[in-house]
Amino acid sequence: MRDVDVAIIGGGPAGLAAALGAKKAGADKVLVIERDRELGGILNQCIHNGFGLHTFKEELTGPEYSARFIKEVLSGDIETSLGTMVLELGSDRVLKAVSASGIQEIRAKAVVLSMGCRERPRGALNIPGSRPSGIMTAGTAQKFVNIDGLMPGREAVILGSGDIGLIMARRLALEGAHVAAVAELMPHSSGLKRNIVQCLDDFGIPLMLSHTVVGIFGKDRLEGVSIAQVDSSLRPVPGTEKLFPCDTLLLSVGLIPENELSKMAGVKLSPDTGGPIVNESFETSAPGVFACGNALHVHDLVDFVSEEAQEAGENAAAYAFGEAFSGSSAEVVPGNGVRYVMPFSINPKKVKNNMTLRLRVTAEKRNAALVVKMDGEQVLKRKKMVFAPGEMETISLSGELFAKRPNISRIEVSLEDK
Ligand SMILES: Cc1cc2nc3c(=O)[nH]c(=O)nc-3n(C[C@H](O)[C@H](O)[C@H](O)COP(=O)(O)OP(=O)(O)OC[C@H]3O[C@@H](n4cnc5c(N)ncnc54)[C@H](O)[C@@H]3O)c2cc1C
Structure with a gap:
């Protein structure tokens, strides 16, 4: 059993800013626990620009943005534990983490939840049809292309107009694939306006609002999807189905805060955000457990993640020193x-x-x-x-x-x- 002042779960932009906040507020032992081999979180695979406009008044790529925080963390007497996954967290702020060197128990005076979010998978959508390969979340495709150097396919359809889907439409087009359409169930896009213009309009990729995928075809590999219009109750309109031959279907149908550890710690969750219910200090319903970043609620701009997380880290340090946030x-x-x-x-x-x-x-x-x-x-x-x-x-x-x-x-x- 090790003792620390502030344990931060997740070393993405939220965890990094929280660590800096906790250190700035005077916490002595600050530990960032990250399951990946690198710090930086999802930004490591976001090689497009558009990050940091608010914070640094310049447009950076994801890795450039996180590099600025990583540099500060590594030079700031903050301990990082990479390749280490937190498996358990109790309301007593004792956590259990596993790494190649075994299992360790850590007792923290305060904990910051900054585990990010996950993509909704196809299973959560109930699309009828077969189960061929070639169907994946947009974030998985982004990792294939930007980190592993692999093309997921040549002829793609994207379901959902979340930002990751929009960005991947452009990315696939830049890599030589044909993106036939982005189908969005709602009458409006869930992505940022600037991404619709820069990622779809500039590449002639149609955005089909009030449309959804109603059929999936292919045995071993995806061969096509059928897209239909939906009515005001979001039900497919019979007779409007159109077949789109494709070998790849990317799902960009929503993000959900990572909340397994939050639940384990007895933290109350909001049905509206899927993340913890917090007060003005980012403290959850479990005293001394704070939350920030996409683990708290899904953000579209990383600048706001950093801002919020820094505050959460400062408050976690204050809690470790004995300040109470109830009242x-x-x-x-x-x-x-x-x-x-x-x-x-x-x-x-x-x-x-x-x-x-x-x-x-x-x-x-x-x-x-x-x-x-x-x-x-x-x-x-x-x-x-x-x-x-x-x-x-x-x-x-x-x-x-x-x-x-x-x-x-x-x-x-x-x-x-x-
Ligand atoms: C494709 C895409 C494009 C984007 N484009 C932009 C953009 O152009 N401009 C912009 O400002 N923002 C953009 N964003 C948003 C921004 O990247 C996110 O808001 C931000 O990265 C969230 O930071 P986070 O630290 O909360 O989560 P993450 O970056 O997801 O970090 C969470 C970290 O926690 C770790 N973790 C999770 N569970 C555990 C565990 N149990 N134990 C240990 N570690 C764990 C994960 O490995 C991960 O490293 C984009 C996001 C995506 C996905």
Whole structure:
């Protein structure tokens, strides 16, 4: 049994920023545990640019972005344990990890959950048809192409318009494959607008909204898929099926926070995000267990992951020094048109300079405004031309708002007409 101040599970952008945050806040023994052979997380396979615009005011590739944090971590008296997977975590913050050298037990004063997220696989979708090879998640295809140097196929269809699918449509096209279409069940894309323009429009790849794959054909290798239009209840419309010959079907149908360890530690999960319910300090319902990054809620921009995770790390260090994060809190509730708001509760006394809320809307809405109410009183209205579910919204509430209302019990965020 080893003792550390802060144990960080996962060495992706969230884990790296949390480690730096914990160290900056004065924690002595900070340990980052990563199951992969390298630090950097999913960014190692994201070799396209578009990372770091907010943080560094320049466009970096994924590996370039994470390299800046890795350098700081490795020169900062922070211990890293690579090739080590955490298998168990208790609510007492004792964790069990396995590596080539065996099993170790670690007792941490505070733990940061930063395990990232996983892609929804085909099994979760129930597409009828045979089970040939050539069907994989977009992230798996990305690893094949960008890390292993292998082409998954030559003629591809992509189901789902999440960012990974959009990016892989362009990547396959650049490598010489033909991407016949991206089919999206919803009437809107779940990816960023900039990715639709740069990854599909620029390459002449059609985005078929309100369409889905209804059949899979082929015995050993995929030979084609059938795509049909769906109605407003998302049910396929009979007679609209069209056959697309292809040898590859990529699934980009959603990401879910990694939550096995969170569950094991007795952390309460949100049905809306799939990740832990946290307060303003990123502390979960298990005292001393903090969460950040995609393990908390799925982000589209890594800059926000780093920002959040640094704070989570600082708070984990403070907890290790004996600070308590409980106390009377206002619940944060999604109102009309809002799917979820992070964090789920705020203790006004814990808000320092300002408080950042991150949220997603339920459906696309034009000429609308996000309205924040504290105990029914409107305190902020932010107008925007278009709100889309694929783009995370950020609202900053000043510390003054909380200082004036130390006993509020409810904060509601809703999407209203402008
Ligand atoms: C294809 C793709 C394209 C993207 N494009 C952009 C973009 O252009 N711009 C942008 O800003 N953002 C982009 N993002 C988003 C950004 O990359 C993510 O938000 C960010 O990487 C999330 O960081 P994370 O640390 O939470 O998760 P991850 O990067 O997934 O890291 C989690 C780490 O935890 C480790 N881990 C998990 N479980 C365990 C365990 N039990 N024990 C030990 N280790 C464990 C994993 O191995 C992994 O290294 C993209 C993401 C993807 C997938």
